[in-house]
Amino acid sequence: MQAKPRFDVCVLGAGPGGYAAAMRAHDLGKRVALVEKGRIGGAGVHAGALSSKTLWHLSNDYCRAQRTDRGYRAQGFEVSFPEVVKCVHEAVRERESILSTQLDKMVESGISLFRGTARFATPHSVDVKSADGKTETVEADNFVIATGSTPRVPDGIPMDGKRILTSDHIEELDDFPKSLVIVGAGVVGCEYATVFGNFGKTKIYIIDRQPRILPFEDEDVSDLISKSFEGCGITIHRGSKLCSMVNAGTHVEYEVEDATGKKERIQVERALISTGRAPNTGSLNLEGIGVALEKSGAIVVEDTRSTVPHIYAAGDVTMDVALVNIAELEGRHAVERMFGVEAKPVRYEALSAIMFLKPEVASVGLNELSAKAKGIPYRVGVVHNKLVVRNLAMRATEGFVKLVVAKDPPYRLLGLRVVGPQAASTIQGVAFLIDRGATLEDIEHCVHPHPAIPEGVQECARLLLGRSIHKVEVFGPELLWVGEG
Numbered sequence: 001m002q003a004k005p006r007f008d009v010c011v012l013g014a015g016p017g018g019y020a021a022a023m024r025a026h027d028l029g030k031r032v033a034l035v036e037k038g039r040i041g042g043a044g045v046h047a048g049a050l051s052s053k054t055l056w057h058l059s060n061d062y063c064r065a066q067r068t069d070r071g072y073r074a075q076g077f078e079v080s081f082p083e084v085v086k087c088v089h090e091a092v093r094e095r096e097s098i099l100s101t102q103l104d105k106m107v108e109s110g111i112s113l114f115r116g117t118a119r120f121a122t123p124h125s126v127d128v129k130s131a132d133g134k135t136e137t138v139e140a141d142n143f144v145i146a147t148g149s150t151p152r153v154p155d156g157i158p159m160d161g162k163r164i165l166t167s168d169h170i171e172e173l174d175d176f177p178k179s180l181v182i183v184g185a186g187v188v189g190c191e192y193a194t195v196f197g198n199f200g201k202t203k204i205y206i207i208d209r210q211p212r213i214l215p216f217e218d219e220d221v222s223d224l225i226s227k228s229f230e231g232c233g234i235t236i237h238r239g240s241k242l243c244s245m246v247n248a249g250t251h252v253e254y255e256v257e258d259a260t261g262k263k264e265r266i267q268v269e270r271a272l273i274s275t276g277r278a279p280n281t282g283s284l285n286l287e288g289i290g291v292a293l294e295k296s297g298a299i300v301v302e303d304t305r306s307t308v309p310h311i312y313a314a315g316d317v318t319m320d321v322a323l324v325n326i327a328e329l330e331g332r333h334a335v336e337r338m339f340g341v342e343a344k345p346v347r348y349e350a351l352s353a354i355m356f357l358k359p360e361v362a363s364v365g366l367n368e369l370s371a372k373a374k375g376i377p378y379r380v381g382v383v384h385n386k387l388v389v390r391n392l393a394m395r396a397t398e399g400f401v402k403l404v405v406a407k408d409p410p411y412r413l414l415g416l417r418v419v420g421p422q423a424a425s426t427i428q429g430v431a432f433l434i435d436r437g438a439t440l441e442d443i444e445h446c447v448h449p450h451p452a453i454p455e456g457v458q459e460c461a462r463l464l465l466g467r468s469i470h471k472v473e474v475f476g477p478e479l480l481w482v483g484e485g
Contacts, residue, residue: 007033009335010126010140012118012284015042016049016324017315018146019099021331022111028339032111033138035118035128040099042148043316044324045092047168052191054091055170056356058084059198066200070395079199081176088171114138118147120285123308142310142338145284145299146331149277149316156245157183157273163247164271167192176201179268181254183242185213187355189274190225194358197232204234205266207256211239214355217417218368220382221361224399224419228358245271279317294319303345304334312338323353350435352427359399362423364431365415366404372485377407378414381464384479385420388459389451396421401456405464407484410439422453430457440465 009025011018014036022034039046065074107113116130118138125139151166153159161169167188176199182189185208196202206213206229212222213229213236226236239259246253252271257263281297292300292307298319304312312334315327329346336343355361371378385391385399399420406412416430433442443461448454462468463480472480 007031007112007138007140009033009142009144009338010035010138011144011146011331012126013042013146013148013280013315014040014099014103014113015146015148015315015327016044017148017327017331018042018144019103019331020328021144021146021314021335023102023106024332024335025339026106026110028335028341030110030335030339033114033140034103034111035114035116035126035138037115037117039096040103041092041096044327045095045099047171049324050095051088051092051171052167052188052195053356054088055084055195056191056198058087059195063198063200079176079201081173084199085171085173117283119283120289123289123311143312144331144334144338145281145286145306145311145313145317146315146327147280147284147317149279149319149322151273152276152278153273154183154242154275157242158245158247159273160247163249163252163269164245164273166273170272173270177268177270179203179205180270180272181205181207181252181266181268182272182274183207183245184274184276185210185215185236186274186276187214189272190214190229191356192272192274193229193234194356197229197234197358200232203268204229204232205237205268206234207237207240207242207254209239209241211259213238216369217361217363218402220400220402221367221417221419224359225357225361228398232358277316277319277322279319281317304330304337310338321348321351323351326351347435350431352431354424354427359396359420360423362418362425362427363416364427365413365434367402367415367417368404368485371404371414376414377485378404379407379411379464379482379484380404381460381482382480383456383460383463383468383470384475385456387470387475387479388453388456390422390453390455391420393451394421399423401426401460403457403460403464405440410441411464413438413440413443416457418453418456420453425452426454426457429454 008030010033011022012035022032025032114128116128118126118128121127127135129135180202185206193204214222237256240256243255243257251267253267255265279298290308299313299317301313301318314330314334316322333346352364381403383401386397391397402417404415413434418426440461448458
C-alpha cells in the first residue's frame, strides 16, 4: 500500500507565482512544500521587474535634474554606475527581506522551505538536490510549477555575461558603457534603452527585425517612442537582421543588414541580448511524467492545469503572459482550483501592464491591432496630453490618451493606452471597469480627481459620446480625433 504523500501541495519556485501560490495554500490550511534553488522573489525582484524599474526611476531622476527649462539650472552633477546599482540593490534587499521574513514565520505554521533544484521522480514526488549535492525526496498530492524563465540567447551569439550580456548581467557592469547595441526591440530592450539613454553616458543602437519597435502596439504608440529615442541620439536599425556578432575582447563587433540588403559593420563596447525569455522547464523531467510541453518548452495548460490533472503551472513557465501580476494571479488561482475553492478564472481581457519607457506607456485590454486581429468592430478616441491640465502643470505634454470601445451602443469598454508621465495612474480603474463589462457612460459619470492624468480618460469617453469639453472642430485632428475599425 502506497504511503500518503507528505504535503498537500508542493510549489516549485519562490518567484511571484510560486510565492503567491504557497501563501494562498497556507490560507486554506494546507501542508505546503516550497522549493527554491536561488533567491526568494525570483525575477520579480532580482535582475528583473523590481531591479530594472528601480534603475528606470533613478535614471528619470537624473534626467529631470539635468533639465534647464524649469526655472532652475543645476551644476556639478556627477553620476556613478556602481553607486546607482548600490541603490538598486538596496531596493532589492528591502523587498527580499519582506518576503523572506514572512516565509520564515510561515515555516512555523505549515510551509516547509526546501533549498535546491527539483526534478520529478514520479508524478507525485520530486527529488530536490541542494548546493552541497545532497538529495531529498518531497512527496505531495498536488504540484504548482512556477520556476519562471531565463533570457533567451539566439544561436550563434557568443554571450559571456561581460561583453555580450543579457538582462541578468546589467547590474554587474563596473561603469556605464560608452556604447551599447541592444538586440531586440521588445519591452525589455526598449526599457534598457530608456535607462541608458536617460543617463546620457552611452551611445545606443537597437536592432529590430520588424519595421518598427514595439510591434505589438499601435503605430501611434510605437512612433512616439521611436521619435523620443531618436531625439536622445539612439540609432534604431529598423527592419534589420543581425548577420554576425563577435566578442573581440576589448569590444563587440556586429554586422547588420537592413531591408534593402545593405550591410553595415559597427563596433560597440557592449551588447545586450534582449530577444525574449525561455521557460525554466528543461531540467524538471516533465515529459517523463506525462506533462505536455510546447516546442518552446512552455507547459501546456487549460486554466492553469497541465495535462496531468494534479499538476498546475503559473507564470512564465506557460509563456502566455510573462508579467509579475499575472504570475501571482495564476499561482493563487491554481491553488484555489486544485482544492475546490470556487474561484473566477483569470480575466486576461482586462490585463494591465506598464512599459517603463520615455515617456511611460500604460495599457489595459485591447488596442486597435488586437481588436482587428480578433475581428471586433470598434471605435477609438484620442486626446492629446496638451489638453490634460495635470500634464500642463508638470510641463510634460508629450503623449496622449487612447480609448478603444465596442462600435455599437452602449459602447462597452475594450481597452486603453496612455502615453506620458504617470500613465500608470490611469489603468487600474479602467481594468476594473472592463472586467465588469462597463461602458463609456460609466467613465463619464465617475467623478475624477483634478488635476490628474485620469481626467484625460474621462475626456476621451466624452469625446466618443460626442459631448467632450474640447471640440474636434477646434482642436482636431492634431489634438483630438475619433476613428473606427
